[in-house]
Amino acid sequence: MASKLPDATKGLGAGGMDVEDGSGGGGGGKKVAGRWPGFVHFFFVLTVVTCALVYAPRFLSPTVPVDFLGPRQPSSGGDALVLDNQVNSPCASMGAHGICCDRSDFNTDVCFMAGEVRTDAASLSFLLFPPQAPNGTANDANATVAEKEERVRPYTRKWEKHLMANIQEVRLRAARPDEADAHRCDVRHDAPALVMTAGGYTGNLFHAFNDGFLPAWLTVQHLRRRVVLAVLAYNPWWAGTFRELVSGLSDHHVIDLLHDKRTHCFPGAIVGTRFHGILAVEPARTKDNRTLVDFHDFLAGGYKDDSTPPEATQQQQQPRRPRLGLYSRKGTRVIENEAAVARLAESVGFDVSILETANGAPLSSEYAAVSACDVLVGVHGADLTKLLFLRPRRAALLQIAPLGVPHVARGCYEKATAMMEMQYEQYDAAANESSLVRKYPADDVVLRDPEAATRERGWDLTARVYLGGQNVSLDLGRFGDTLRRLHSRALRLPVAGP
Numbered sequence: 001m002a003s004k005l006p007d008a009t010k011g012l013g014a015g016g017m018d019v020e021d022g023s024g025g026g027g028g029g030k031k032v033a034g035r036w037p038g039f040v041h042f043f044f045v046l047t048v049v050t051c052a053l054v055y056a057p058r059f060l061s062p063t064v065p066v067d068f069l070g071p072r073q074p075s076s077g078g079d080a081l082v083l084d085n086q087v088n089s090p091c092a093s094m095g096a097h098g099i100c101c102d103r104s105d106f107n108t109d110v111c112f113m114a115g116e117v118r119t120d121a122a123s124l125s126f127l128l129f130p131p132q133a134p135n136g137t138a139n140d141a142n143a144t145v146a147e148k149e150e151r152v153r154p155y156t157r158k159w160e161k162h163l164m165a166n167i168q169e170v171r172l173r174a175a176r177p178d179e180a181d182a183h184r185c186d187v188r189h190d191a192p193a194l195v196m197t198a199g200g201y202t203g204n205l206f207h208a209f210n211d212g213f214l215p216a217w218l219t220v221q222h223l224r225r226r227v228v229l230a231v232l233a234y235n236p237w238w239a240g241t242f243r244e245l246v247s248g249l250s251d252h253h254v255i256d257l258l259h260d261k262r263t264h265c266f267p268g269a270i271v272g273t274r275f276h277g278i279l280a281v282e283p284a285r286t287k288d289n290r291t292l293v294d295f296h297d298f299l300a301g302g303y304k305d306d307s308t309p310p311e312a313t314q315q316q317q318q319p320r321r322p323r324l325g326l327y328s329r330k331g332t333r334v335i336e337n338e339a340a341v342a343r344l345a346e347s348v349g350f351d352v353s354i355l356e357t358a359n360g361a362p363l364s365s366e367y368a369a370v371s372a373c374d375v376l377v378g379v380h381g382a383d384l385t386k387l388l389f390l391r392p393r394r395a396a397l398l399q400i401a402p403l404g405v406p407h408v409a410r411g412c413y414e415k416a417t418a419m420m421e422m423q424y425e426q427y428d429a430a431a432n433e434s435s436l437v438r439k440y441p442a443d444d445v446v447l448r449d450p451e452a453a454t455r456e457r458g459w460d461l462t463a464r465v466y467l468g469g470q471n472v473s474l475d476l477g478r479f480g481d482t483l484r485r486l487h488s489r490a491l492r493l494p495v496a497g498p
C-alpha cells in the first residue's frame with residue numbers, strides 16, 4: 001500500500017515549474033515546507049481509494065443517475081471571448097459581461113465570469129467589475145449580473161460530500177463600482193483564469209487524470225493555452241509530477257491561489273471543470289468535437305512524443321515481435337506467478353517489458369515505456385490509467401480482473417479503451433486463480449458466488465477483500481489463449497503509421 005504514495009520529500013525538491021509566488025521575497029526550502037503544511041494530508045486518503053470508488057455509490061444505490069446527456073446541437077457563439085466550450089450549456093450563450101453557473105451535471109459545477117474579474121484573496125472571491133467607460137469612469141449602465149453570490153467547489157466529485165468538504169469554496173459575485181479602489185490590480189493578465197484544485201484524490205494517478213487533468217483539458221483546451229491556471233491546494237509535488245500537463249494547458253505561470261495575496265485581474269474566469277464520465281470525452285458535448293484521442297495527443301505533445309514507433313525502422317525484420325508491457329504491482333492484486341506469465345508471453349511471441357507501478361519515475365519516462373507497447377497488461381488498479389499513453393487505434397489493453405470485481409474493473413477502463421479506438425480484453429480470474437482460496441473454505445460464498453456475497457455485505461467486502469486482500473495466480477493455459485489472440489491481432493495491424 002505504501003508504495004502507492006508519492007515520495008513527498010523528494011517531491012518538495014522537484015518543483016521544476018514556475019510559480020507566481022505572491023508571498024514576495026524570502027525563498028529557501030524551509031519556507032517551502034512551512035507553506036504547505038497540509039499538502040501531504042490528502043495522500044493519506046489514497047490508501048483506500050481506487051478507481052473503483054467511482055463505482056461505490058453507483059453500484060450500491062440504483063437511484064443515482066449514471067447516464068450522460070446525449071448529443072446536442074451546438075449554439076452559436078458571440079465574438080466575445082468564448083469561455084464555455086460545452087454544447088448546449090446554459091452558459092454557452094452568455095454575453096461579454098456576466099456570471100453564469102452550470103450546476104446541471106451530476107459530477108461537477110462550473111461557473112463562468114465574463115468581463116473584468118479581480119481576485120479578493122481574503123475572501124477567496126472573484127469579483128466582476130462593470131465595464132469601464134472609455135474615459136475611465138465607471139459605467140453604471142445596468143449590468144446583467146445577478147445580485148446573488150455564487151459559490152463553487154472546483155472538483156469533479158460533487159456527489160462525494162466528505163471529500164468535497166475539503167475542497168475550498170470559491171465565491172463569485174458582481175462588485176459595486178465603488179469597490180474598484182479597494183481592489184486595484186497588482187497583476188494584470190491578458191488571459192482568463194481557470195480555477196482548479198491540486199487537492200482531492202490527486203495523489204492517485206487515476207484520480208489525477210480522471211478528476212483533474214482530463215476535466216481541466218475539457219474545460220480550456222479550446223482556449224489554446226491562453227488561460228491562467230489559478231490552483232487551490234497548490235503544492236510542489238503536484239507541480240513537479242505534472243509539469244508537462246500544466247504547461248500543456250497554459251502558457252502562463254501558475255497562481256498559487258491560497259497563498260498569493262495580490263489582486264489578480266483577468267478578462268474572464270472559469271471556476272470548476274467539466275466532466276464527461278470516467279476517463280471520457282464525449283465529442284458531441286464539445287463545440288469542437290473533441291475525443292479522447294485528442295486528449296491522448298495532448299499528453300503526447302506534453303511528453304514530447306515525436307519519436308517514430310520502433311517498428312518503422314525495423315520493417316524488414318521478420319517475424320515482428322510485438323511488445324507487451326506487464327504491470328507489476330506490489331502489496332495487493334499481485335500476480336503471484338508473474339515470472340511464469342512473462343515467460344508465457346515471450347513464448348507466445350511478445351517482447352516483454354515488466355513495468356513497475358509507482359516507482360517514482362517521472363511520468364515522461366512512464367509515457368515512453370507504455371507508448372512503446374502493443375499490449376498493456378495489468379491487474380485492475382490505478383496504473384491502468386496509463387492506457388491513455390498507449391497508441392490510439394493500434395494498441396490493446398488486457399485487464400486482469402481479480403475474483404469478485406469484474407464489473408468494477410470493466411467500468412473503469414473499458415469505455416476509455418474504446419474511446420481510444422483500441423482493443424479491450426478482460427481476463428476474469430476464477431476462484432481457483434485467487435489467493436482467497438487460501439483464506440476461505442471452497443464452499444464459502446466469497447469464493448462460490450462473489451456477486452451474492454457483495455450484495456449481502458456491500459462495498460466494504462469489495463474494498464477490503466476483493467480489492468484489498470487478494471492476489472492472483474493465473475491459469476497459464478487459459479491466459480495463454482488470451483495472449484495468443486492479442487498477439488495475432490498485433491501482427492495483423494499495419495506495421496507503422498497512425
Ligand SMILES: *[C@@H]1O[C@H](CO)[C@@H](O)[C@H](O)[C@H]1NC(C)=O
Pocket residue numbers: 133134135137
Ligand atoms: C466621461 O466622463 C464624464 C464625467 O467626467 C461623463 O459626463 C461622460 O458621460 C463620460 N463619457 C462617457 C462616454 O462615458
Ligand SMILES: *[C@@H]1O[C@H](CO)[C@@H](O)[C@H](O)[C@H]1NC(C)=O
Pocket residue numbers: 141142
Ligand atoms: C437600466 O434598467 C432600467 C430598469 O431596469 C431601464 O429602465 C434602463 O433603460 C436601463 N438602462 C440601460 C442603460 O440599459
Ligand SMILES: *[C@@H]1O[C@H](CO)[C@@H](O)[C@H](O)[C@H]1NC(C)=O
Pocket residue numbers: 287288289
Ligand atoms: C462533429 O462530428 C459530427 C459527426 O462526425 C459532424 O457531423 C460535425 O460536423 C462535427 N462538427 C464539427 C464542429 O466538426
Ligand SMILES: *[C@@H]1O[C@H](CO)[C@@H](O)[C@H](O)[C@H]1NC(C)=O
Pocket residue numbers: 430431432433475
Ligand atoms: C479452475 O476453475 C475453472 C472453472 O472455474 C476450471 O475450468 C479449471 O479447470 C480449474 N483449474 C484448475 C487448475 O483446477
Ligand SMILES: *[C@@H]1O[C@H](CO)[C@@H](O)[C@H](O)[C@H]1NC(C)=O
Pocket residue numbers: 330331332333334435469470471
Ligand atoms: C500478495 O502478494 C504480496 C507480495 O508477494 C504479499 O506481500 C501479500 O501478502 C499477498 N497478499 C495476499 C492476500 O496473499
